[in-house]
Amino acid sequence: MNVINVLMVEDNPDDIYLIRRLINLTASVPEIMLETVSSLKEGLERLNHGGIDVVLLDLSLPDSNGLDTLLILQQHQSHVPVVVQTGVSDEDLGMEAVRLGAQDYLIKGEANIQLLVRSMRYAIERNNIEDELRQHRTNLEALIAERTADLQRTNEQLQQEIKERERAEQRALELALKQERARVLTNFVRAASHDFRTPLSTINTSLYLLRRVKDPHEQEQHLNVIEMQATRLARLVDGMLRLLQVENNPEFHFQSIDLNDLIRDIALHVYSYATEKQIEIALDLDPDLPRVEADQAELSYALVEVAENAINYSPQNGTVTLRTRRMSAHVMIEVEDHGIGISEEDLPYIFDLLYRADKARSAETGGPGLGLPIVQKIITAHHGTIGVSSVEGQGSTFRILLPYGS
Template sequence: MHNECGAFGMSNANKLATLQHELEQLRKENAHLRTELDNLRKKQSPTSLNTLTQFQDLLRSLPVLFFVCDPQCRCLLWNEACHELLGWTEEELKSHPKPLTLLYPDIMDYQAVQMRLEQAERRFYRCLVRSQSGAYRLQKWAYCRLPDGNILGIGYDIAEMDRPATDIVAADLEETRVQLLQQLIGDITHDLKTPLSIINTKVFLLEREPDASRRQIHATAIIEQVRRLTELIDNMMEMVRLDSQTNLKLERCNVHTLLLEIDEGLRNMAEEKRVGINLELNADNPYVRADPKELHRAFMNLIRNAISYTPENGSITVRTRSVNAHLVIMVEDTGIGISEDDIPHIFTRFFRADTARSSYTGGSGLGLSIVKRIIDMHHGEIDVQSAVGIGTTFTIKLASVYRHANAAD
């Protein structure tokens, strides 16, 4: 193995440098072309739009492996070199709601690649990619985030592997795990530091304050920070549990029943903030095959999040509708909104949009990560649209099942 790596090292050093240079050039060209496209669309120039189409065709014909995906990791472009080597066509990946699961069926590989896509570091990583035939190929990929939030990937092939787990990628996988752990420790330290600092200050003042009413103010502040710490720890434990969970207790589940239960459970919280919750449950078929406890937790987190970020006298509307063979659930609020720059990152663990949004609630930064993890486990889709000062709409799509289907089907 060491001899193979040594022989490979020098012969591909120049190739690696060349590909890194090409990646940077393509990123710049894409940004420039997007600006031109915006201008050209305003001018409605057929000739110029033809030029853009030709450029996209050029990308598809590049001899290196090349793809573009959106922030939700849905395929936008998959070039011919990828198709020839791995077998998957661009149409197949575009039509699949979770194309990464085709390429990385192992859960650890899938999570590692997701993390690298989120970080979009311009560094080549070794990974095992499954071809359409079921064979695994050892490849190197690097990613960068484009100005529109989409992710560009460029890579090259090393060799076909006989089995999905090999020593040659063990070091890279271990490095990814270490990075995840380091990031987790850093995020936890940051999130614990603020409430602990406030508690420490309030305890100091409480011990020295003679006035009973002011002592009560300090005591109330301490209780609130303890609540924040408890929520943070509970959410971290929940995230760990979901990461380690491989099997769901699936059964036929009425989503309307879950939403009515959640509405009842969150009614007091909404009334305290003077936020109205409206249910418009219009789906013809509200049944899905799901783990009801996990799905309940996802919807609860999502609606609680909407309440937290909606100012007094605002409103939240929960809608359902049936679209083809899917149940669509929309949670729309009139809250403070999310900036366009922050939207691609809102499902990232411990991420809390801009300063105004994070200080508005002091949340744990894990609520939406938990929601997305649960929806992903159910092979569903979640999307978000938002405008600062107007509000946010989360849309979830789950596969429907027949009303009278057996739970074991």
């Protein structure tokens, strides 16, 4: 953005002069085109004509005062980002304005051109991100509807093909194939529909409530819910794209790496997440571990996924141990937790695409069922193996074996 069109709503000529002088005396990129009005009414009338990128708003005006000034402007022009100007003694008021929907605040007399440009750019970009999120939600809903319809049509076509083949081939065999295909497709539709519709429904509900509540604390709660669910959707989409990349276009770059150093990096990577869940990360590393040939980025991705999975299913004040050992022709990496464990009936299927044990389907802990299948494909590409031993109610240990040269 080479030009920022700014509307300054301010009745104090001195404050207007300072901002104009700041802009005129400094060559800045982007260029700032400043218009000024002295009342909220004039500001709303100017905004109705469009062409304004950001509003620089004084909360104390002849026809409006305090946070009501911001709320009235948002009610009439909710799509225009707002940067609030406050006095030195009113910084708390500026922070409260941000909680109510302003994009940023500046303290009068303390702004320089860099801070002014940064604040207005931030306001515009944050507003654009919010618009993109709303558009993203709309696009996702349309995409889900389209994909669901495509899957339904595919399902019907498969069933019809099976029926036609049943007439020409052995009925029992064709019936078995039909049932298996229908089961796989039905499971995929159910899992994909659940994973997309649940967060979208939560986002829609939160947006509905957000438009109706006035309490800043409640608004913050709804915004947090929207952010969490948007992150969940992004994680699902990223997981699907990652799976496609690993399956269809793997680009692994192998080099000699020190696994113990990599494990230490993994521990640092998940430390904040573990601390948030009150989980301790313990290291048990073999000092004589040989180096291995691996793609450091891809292997790191796989190990982080397994470590975060262990953290997810560990109780508070629990411990997740990252362990390495040298074996005859392999190095072993173990990720051990003492959490809920995996039942015997679920254990054979945890590396299957979109498979999750029922107890792991909650939004708080359950992933989209893509992580472990991706991990297995990455380990397989390293000519290694991954397995798990688990006792329900006592915990799980994921064990990875990677070959190393003599």
